[in-house]
Amino acid sequence: xxxxxxxxxxxxxxxxxxxxxxxxxxxxxxxxxxxxxxxxxxxxxxxxxxxxxxxxxxxxxxxxxxxxxxxxxxxxxxxxxxxxxxxxxxxxxxxxxxxxxxxxxxxxxxxxxxxxxxxxxxxxxxxxxxxxxxxxxxxxxxxxxxxxxxxxxxxxxxxxxxxxxxxxxxxxxxxxxxxxxxxxxxxxxxxxxxxxxxxxxxxxxxxxxxxxxxxxxxxxxxxxxxxxxxxxxxxxxxxxxxxxxxxxxxxxxxxxxxxxxxxxxxxxxxxxxxxxxxxxxxxxxxxxxxxxxxxxxx
Amino acid sequence: xxxxxxxxxxxxxxxxxxxxxxxxxxxxxxxxxxxxxxxxxxxxxxxxxxxxxxxxxxxxxxxxxxxxxxxxxxxxxxxxxxxxxxxxxxxxxxxxxxxxxxxxxxxxxxxxxxxxxxxxxxxxxxxxxxxxxxxxxxxxxxxxxxxxxxxxxxxxxxxxxxxxxxxxxxxxxxxxxxxxxxxxxxxxxxxxxxxxxxxxxxxxxxxxxxxxxxxxxxxxxxxxxxxxxxxxxxxxxxxxxxxxxxxxxxxxxxxxxxxxxxxxxxxxxxxxxxxxxxxxxxxxxxxxxxxxxxxxxx
Numbered sequence: 001x002x003x004x005x006x007x008x009x010x011x012x013x014x015x016x017x018x019x020x021x022x023x024x025x026x027x028x029x030x031x032x033x034x035x036x037x038x039x040x041x042x043x044x045x046x047x048x049x050x051x052x053x054x055x056x057x058x059x060x061x062x063x064x065x066x067x068x069x070x071x072x073x074x075x076x077x078x079x080x081x082x083x084x085x086x087x088x089x090x091x092x093x094x095x096x097x098x099x100x101x102x103x104x105x106x107x108x109x110x111x112x113x114x115x116x117x118x119x120x121x122x123x124x125x126x127x128x129x130x131x132x133x134x135x136x137x138x139x140x141x142x143x144x145x146x147x148x149x150x151x152x153x154x155x156x157x158x159x160x161x162x163x164x165x166x167x168x169x170x171x172x173x174x175x176x177x178x179x180x181x182x183x184x185x186x187x188x189x190x191x192x193x194x195x196x197x198x199x200x201x202x203x204x205x206x207x208x209x210x211x212x213x214x215x216x217x218x219x220x221x222x223x224x225x226x227x228x229x230x231x232x233x234x235x236x237x238x239x240x241x242x243x244x245x246x247x248x249x250x251x252x253x254x255x256x257x258x259x260x261x262x263x264x265x266x267x268x269x270x271x272x273x274x275x276x277x278x279x280x281x282x283x284x285x286x287x288x289x290x291x292x293x294x295x296x297x298x
Numbered sequence: 299x300x301x302x303x304x305x306x307x308x309x310x311x312x313x314x315x316x317x318x319x320x321x322x323x324x325x326x327x328x329x330x331x332x333x334x335x336x337x338x339x340x341x342x343x344x345x346x347x348x349x350x351x352x353x354x355x356x357x358x359x360x361x362x363x364x365x366x367x368x369x370x371x372x373x374x375x376x377x378x379x380x381x382x383x384x385x386x387x388x389x390x391x392x393x394x395x396x397x398x399x400x401x402x403x404x405x406x407x408x409x410x411x412x413x414x415x416x417x418x419x420x421x422x423x424x425x426x427x428x429x430x431x432x433x434x435x436x437x438x439x440x441x442x443x444x445x446x447x448x449x450x451x452x453x454x455x456x457x458x459x460x461x462x463x464x465x466x467x468x469x470x471x472x473x474x475x476x477x478x479x480x481x482x483x484x485x486x487x488x489x490x491x492x493x494x495x496x497x498x499x500x501x502x503x504x505x506x507x508x509x510x511x512x513x514x515x516x517x518x519x520x521x522x523x524x525x526x527x528x529x530x531x532x533x534x535x536x537x538x539x540x541x542x543x544x545x546x547x548x549x550x551x552x553x554x555x556x557x558x559x560x561x562x563x564x565x566x567x568x569x570x571x572x573x574x575x576x577x578x579x580x581x582x583x584x585x586x587x588x589x590x591x592x593x594x595x596x
Contacts (some may be wrong), residue, residue, distance in 0.1 A: 002324075002330060003300075018571050018572055020569070023482075023483040025481065025513045026481055026513050026550075027550035027552065028553065028557070029551050029552045029561075029565055029568050030565050030576050030594055031342075031580075032333045032334055033569075035334070036329055039329075040329060083354060084354050121384075122423060124422035127422060132420075183322040215324050216323050249321075250322070251320055251321065251322040252320045254325065254327045255322065256324065258326045259328060267328050271327060271331075273314070274318065274331055277331065281329055284578040284579065297328070
């Protein structure tokens with residue numbers, strides 16, 4: 001996301017309004033305050049306007065759903081596609097996620113781990129990407145590969161992914177949902193998902209795994225009885241284990257959800273030596289600690 | 299560049315060594331110190347290791363040289379290509395730049411404004427990009443469009459661009475060279491280059507214009523008699539005028555060269571309201587002002 005933001009209007013805690021960056025595609029005019037505010041979770045100022053990078057509308061787009069015999073095969077195919085092809089979307093769903101979606105959206109996708117992939121560009125480039133994606137799917141023993149050809153089919157296909165939060169809430173009636181957010185180097189994704197999968201089984205969690213495979217980022221959504229403290233501490237043990245594994249693999253505790261309150265200890269583990277500087281930046285912009293206090297750096 | 303850097307090892311002024319970021323393709327673990335150090339021109343610490351984003355080697359690549367009747371036509375074609383096509387390189391050379399290159403490298407390219415363009419990817423995607431580039435060239439009345447097919451021809455073609463600094467130094471014997479670095483929104487590039495061109499003529503400068511058109515960034519290299527103070531102040535007036543124009547267009551005073559000493563006033567003009575915060579960041583990391591003192595923020 002950060003790379004897509006060119007400029008920001010920010011209201012600082014003092015009430016002063018600044019505009020960082022510019023509309024130019026790149027800049028080296030001083031320290032990068034734009035990047036500093038992006039992902040600062042409201043702790044440095046309030047973003048009131050943002051200028052994003054624009055891209056042309058592609059001539060052609062095709063979405064695919066590819067079903068694999070195992071989660072490992074889906075991850076390997078996803079990692080291969082992420083490394084070699086320029087998919088515009090590349091998402092993983094494990095079997096429980098597909099089942100939850102089928103139940104909630106009335107789809108009848110085969111209940112198995114799958115990748116949802118989209119390629120966009122010129123008709124020719126999409127065709128050649130599709131050809132390579134077919135090869136990757138075959139090499140990883142995919143059992144089904146379906147193209148969503150109509151606009152309607154594409155929307156339906158992506159609904160299954162975008163509606164995951166909704167689908168698991170409907171599936172897990174009366175339960176709360178907590179989610180992990182580790183992100184690892186693409187080549188480490190199959191290993192990291194395998195660890196998550198093993199831990200889910202060992203801890204007997206009710207959970208789904210969905211992943212932004214193209215980014216090496218995946219979320220495990222876990223059903224939690226909100227009234228049961230043991231369930232929460234069980235989730236936290238699980239989450240800690242995933243963070244520990246991600247850091248060992250050269251990854252990060254948070255790909256996109258941020259630190260907030262819940263991952264302060266994880267941030268300490270990942271960048272402990274930099275917390276003092278982050279705290280200094282916080283004090284510089286917000287000396288009275290009035291902006292989302294206690295988040296990211298306590 | 300900033301978006302291509304995933305992680306940094308930095309030696310801080312205190313002697314402490316930190317590693318920002320990770321090998322994960324994205325992260326939202328705390329404030330973005332990686333982006334803060336990139337482009338900080340050695341004022342916050344010494345970067346001793348960096349982890350960059352990797353891309354697959356493309357199956358196919360084609361480089362083009364396209365000659366236009368006017369600089370304006372070359373810029374319009376460049377802006378159209380930058381907005382609609384994913385060129386891997388997209389560079390502009392004005393007529394004096396081509397002549398300097400011919401003289402220095404023994405090439406015999408037609409002396410006129412030109413674009414150097416490269417497309418890379420699958421054979422099919424390159425073919426469709428080339429087709430669109432041909433259309434854009436025709437619409438802008440290009441007089442010549444040559445493909446560099448062999449590896450040797452491609453290297454030779456890019457030598458003309460990469461060797462520009464060398465070529466103008468050879469052409470302007472005994473003279474010094476100073477350069478501008480404004481960057482503007484792509485749609486503003488033709489207008490900004492026209493202003494530069496008009497100013498060059500009015501101030502009777504010996505100069506070349508070369509541009510990273512795909513980024514909206516261009517450099518005017520100006521021949522300066524190093525012993526003549528009037529020549530330097532003449533250049534500074536010219537440079538100020540370009541910065542003023544770039545800022546009016548929503549651009550920046552520096553696309554990639556940075557602020558150093560020479561653009562401190564320009565940075566003040568662009569982000570005057572943020573200098574106090576940049577100074578605060580400088581003090582936070584380098585309280586004794588021992589890292590490249592006086593640069594970016596005085």
